[in-house]
Amino acid sequence: MKIASYKSGRDGLLMIVDKDLKTCCAASHIAPTLQAALDDWANIAPQLEQEYEQLCKGTHSAAEPFDTSRCAAPLPRSYHWADGSAYVTHVELVRKARGAELPASFWEDPLVYMGASDAFIGPQDPVEVESEDWGIDFEAEVVIVTDDVPAGVTVGQAASHIKLIGLVNDVSLRNLIPAELAKQFGFYQSKPWTAFTPVLVTPDELGEAWDGSRLHLPMRTTYNGELVGAPNAGQDMTFDFPTLIAHCAKSRSLMTGTVIGSGTVSNVGSEAGSCCLAEIRCLETIRDGKPSTPFMSFGDRIHIEMLDAQNKSIFGAIDQVIVRYTAPKE
Amino acid sequence: MKIASYKSGRDGLLMIVDKDLKTCCAASHIAPTLQAALDDWANIAPQLEQEYEQLCKGTHSAAEPFDTSRCAAPLPRSYHWADGSAYVTHVELVRKARGAELPASFWEDPLVYMGASDAFIGPQDPVEVESEDWGIDFEAEVVIVTDDVPAGVTVGQAASHIKLIGLVNDVSLRNLIPAELAKQFGFYQSKPWTAFTPVLVTPDELGEAWDGSRLHLPMRTTYNGELVGAPNAGQDMTFDFPTLIAHCAKSRSLMTGTVIGSGTVSNVGSEAGSCCLAEIRCLETIRDGKPSTPFMSFGDRIHIEMLDAQNKSIFGAIDQVIVRYTAPKE
Numbered sequence: 032m033k034i035a036s037y038k039s040g041r042d043g044l045l046m047i048v049d050k051d052l053k054t055c056c057a058a059s060h061i062a063p064t065l066q067a068a069l070d071d072w073a074n075i076a077p078q079l080e081q082e083y084e085q086l087c088k089g090t091h092s093a094a095e096p097f098d099t100s101r102c103a104a105p106l107p108r109s110y111h112w113a114d115g116s117a118y119v120t121h122v123e124l125v126r127k128a129r130g131a132e133l134p135a136s137f138w139e140d141p142l143v144y145m146g147a148s149d150a151f152i153g154p155q156d157p158v159e160v161e162s163e164d165w166g167i168d169f170e171a172e173v174v175i176v177t178d179d180v181p182a183g184v185t186v187g188q189a190a191s192h193i194k195l196i197g198l199v200n201d202v203s204l205r206n207l208i209p210a211e212l213a214k215q216f217g218f219y220q221s222k223p224w225t226a227f228t229p230v231l232v233t234p235d236e237l238g239e240a241w242d243g244s245r246l247h248l249p250m251r252t253t254y255n256g257e258l259v260g261a262p263n264a265g266q267d268m269t270f271d272f273p274t275l276i277a278h279c280a281k282s283r284s285l286m287t288g289t290v291i292g293s294g295t296v297s298n299v300g301s302e303a304g305s306c307c308l309a310e311i312r313c314l315e316t317i318r319d320g321k322p323s324t325p326f327m328s329f330g331d332r333i334h335i336e337m338l339d340a341q342n343k344s345i346f347g348a349i350d351q352v353i354v355r356y357t358a359p360k361e
Numbered sequence: 362m363k364i365a366s367y368k369s370g371r372d373g374l375l376m377i378v379d380k381d382l383k384t385c386c387a388a389s390h391i392a393p394t395l396q397a398a399l400d401d402w403a404n405i406a407p408q409l410e411q412e413y414e415q416l417c418k419g420t421h422s423a424a425e426p427f428d429t430s431r432c433a434a435p436l437p438r439s440y441h442w443a444d445g446s447a448y449v450t451h452v453e454l455v456r457k458a459r460g461a462e463l464p465a466s467f468w469e470d471p472l473v474y475m476g477a478s479d480a481f482i483g484p485q486d487p488v489e490v491e492s493e494d495w496g497i498d499f500e501a502e503v504v505i506v507t508d509d510v511p512a513g514v515t516v517g518q519a520a521s522h523i524k525l526i527g528l529v530n531d532v533s534l535r536n537l538i539p540a541e542l543a544k545q546f547g548f549y550q551s552k553p554w555t556a557f558t559p560v561l562v563t564p565d566e567l568g569e570a571w572d573g574s575r576l577h578l579p580m581r582t583t584y585n586g587e588l589v590g591a592p593n594a595g596q597d598m599t600f601d602f603p604t605l606i607a608h609c610a611k612s613r614s615l616m617t618g619t620v621i622g623s624g625t626v627s628n629v630g631s632e633a634g635s636c637c638l639a640e641i642r643c644l645e646t647i648r649d650g651k652p653s654t655p656f657m658s659f660g661d662r663i664h665i666e667m668l669d670a671q672n673k674s675i676f677g678a679i680d681q682v683i684v685r686y687t688a689p690k691e
Contacts, residue, residue, distance in 0.1 A: 041400055108440045110479035111477065134543075142546050143546065145475040147475065147613065149440035150616050161612065182489070183688025183689075184688070204612060210466075217545070217547020219473050220612045278550075282495065282534060283554060284480065288479075289479060
């Protein structure tokens with residue numbers, strides 16, 4: 032099943048989308064919003080699935096063309112956004128570029144930070160940033176959405192709590208990061224926006240590409256029209272999603288609708304390219320002594336998508352432009 | 362006006378409570394939940410105020426006794442919980458106890474971390490923790506709730522976005538903190554639960570104790586029946602609430618219902634006691650070379666309350682017991 036939210040109010044309007052992302056229908060008679068659906072997922076999901084089947088067969092009476100330009104994030108606001116840094120090879124590269132050692136524990140203990148979940152943005156929403164000096168960057172990631180997860184869940188139990196899967200662009204302000212990391216309290220101002228693909232999908236949609244823990248497909252990241260990365264998201268993911276869930280639920284339960292991210296997808300050696308400019312700049316630094324690729328400018332475009340074995344888009348595309356934000360006058 | 366939520370489903374049932382915390386009435390005919398009210402606060406608040414006036418005059422036809430044992434957190438789940446560390450004197454003390462210097466920037470740049478907001482707990486809810494070895498502690502804090510705040514808001518503009526004020530117990534697992542801070546990604550497993558007073562109040566309820574930026578009253582913190590701290594929350598708050606809001610909104614807007622915390626209330630010299638065991642232990646370490654007060658044990662009770670000039674409780678009391686959590690079997 033594939034799920035979207037059309038823009039409407041603060042929480043969007045829940046939509047069911049067919050497998051080919053061609054048609055959709057409103058699901059508001061079943062649940063008004065995705066959060067409402069997740070709040071009672073065991074009962075709601077089968078009802079949504081029924082309509083999804085009709086939609087895919089072309090027999091749904093209320094089917095209409097699916098318009099990604101109308102999409103909000105599938106979950107326009109969430110109560111919990113925990114973003115991991117599960118591709119440790121990426122973290123190692125960043126450290127190497129600045130001549131720092133990676134602590135050995137980083138290979139055993141997941142890195143996770145709590146992100147801002149009160150306003151996830153839609154796949155074609157502009158990314159508003161006040162200043163290019165902040166070092167604007169994209170990060171292409173895989174995310175999962177859980178139902179209620181009890182505290183102390185084991186890795187073995189955790190996989191069954193993955194209800195939906197999608198992609199995000201975790202916008203990062205690189206030049207604000209060093210000062211925030213130095214304070215040790217995590218990212219705050221440096222991670223303002225997270226944009227989602229038009230749809231989230233249930234794990235069964237992914238066939239063999241989803242092994243219950245990792246998504247084995249290239250993360251196609253296109254920057255100003257040029258494919259800059261297509262590393263395989265199933266490869267070199269040191270901490271898989273069940274491991275991230277168990278980490279997040281170590282000392283407390285997680286409530287339904289919790290979104291957990293993989294962190295920037297990255298493969299050892301970066302031969303298939305990179306999913307953020309920071310990594311490209313680190314490779315340049317290691318090779319040339321300094322980076323040559325600048326961070327993003329106003330007007331720059333970032334496109335993130337994943338194709339299945341038949342080259343069909345699974346989640347639809349994130350396709351965003353960076354724009355200058357001007358604060359309202361006092 | 363004073364606002365509570367009785368336990369009901371995931372978001373509670375919105376209640377209006379009289380000034381003396383004696384009677385209440387359901388507000389569900391105006392807004393089903395506090396988040397729903399905050400989503401349209403400019404329109405909803407005046408309607409709630411009308412009923413509040415009747416309740417305080419004793420003329421409300423549906424008034425019933427207010428039962429704090431039925432209280433959830435006023436906002437049982439929120440989309441954004443940004444917790445500051447605004448009493449820098451406390452941070453300095455913690456550093457001093459471990460022989461570390463406080464960076465000068467800590468006096469100028471607020472410390473804020475993103476906390477878990479998907480399950481705020483009620484004033485009398487037990488605090489479930491798996492192990493005493495994690496170093497269980499309380500933290501008594503002041504919090505404010507905002508409406509929608511535009512990115513780039515100035516400190517001068519920020520005060521008008523403070524809609525509700527309350528107290529919290531930010532449960533901290535001290536022995537999990539060092540490893541998390543070392544990873545620089547902020548608190549995650551070490552800050553599992555945040556409990557709220559029975560009511561949140563509008564700023565006008567606080568009279569002269571609220572100067573628009575700080576709450577000038579003692580934070581009464583009672584541990585196992587003994588008053589361990591009553592520092593004045595208006596004193597030594599290096600970063601006031603408008604400054605914290607402006608910090609949080611530097612690179613992005615904040616959505617209505619954002620909760621911002623002061624961090625543990627603390628006064629220079631700690632002569633009026635402390636609002637967390639960590640501070641007591643730091644004082645002992647500085648004095649004796651090592652701490653003598655242990656962290657909390659199962660069965661321990663923490664009571665947090667603030668009284669007005671007439672010794673009346675403003676927000677009602679947080680009154681919680683620590684209990685052992687056992688994870689469900691696989």
